[in-house]
Amino acid sequence: MKTELEKMLSGELYLATDPVLLEMRNRARALFMEYNTTLNEQVQERKAILESLLGGLGDNIDIQPPFFCDYGIHIRLGSNVFINYNCTILDCAKVTLGNNVFVGPNVSLYAAYHPVVASERIKGPELASPITIKDNVWLAGNVVVCQGVTIGENTTIGAGSVVTRDIPANVFAAGNPCKVIRHLES
Secondary structure (H helix, E strand, O other), X not given: OOOHHHHHHOOOOEOOOOHHHXXXXXXXXXXXXXXXXXXXXXXXXXXXXXXXXXXXXXXXXXXXXXXXXXXOXXXXXOOOEEEOOOEEEEOOOOEEEOOOOEEOOXXXXXXXXXXXXXXXXXXXXXXXXXXXXXXXXXXXXXXXXXXXXXXXXXXXXXXXXXXXXXXXXXEEEEEOOEEEXXXXXX
């Protein structure tokens, strides 16, 4: 029999009220709340908190507080990642940001979601699906990336976009729903 954590990470319906999952989220909240009270000059303190909170991080990470997440441990950041103010990552599945990724203010990455049929949704179980942001991507301000999405390398997502499906490499994409506007030279 699978645990709720195993179900969550394998994309099956799971109960977020499971005591193990609640404890994991409480731990993450304590860490990101501590992070959010640090000052820019507290570089070593910030790095130590991120090393405890996140599942993996490369060199030269800059996350501007406030920052919010569900579990933290399912988030992996490459090197040279900049995340601007007020980012929310619902990492109920693996969320990966490659190298040289820039994230604008108020960006949200939602690996978690609920059944769309009301009779199923009100029973309580949730779902999650991984998000992958490849190298050299820029997510402009107020972008929302939904569950299961992969954004290809060297791509720019325009401000205010809602990304509901995969976006290829080397494009500028924008809108709600987000779609390719033009191809970019790499």
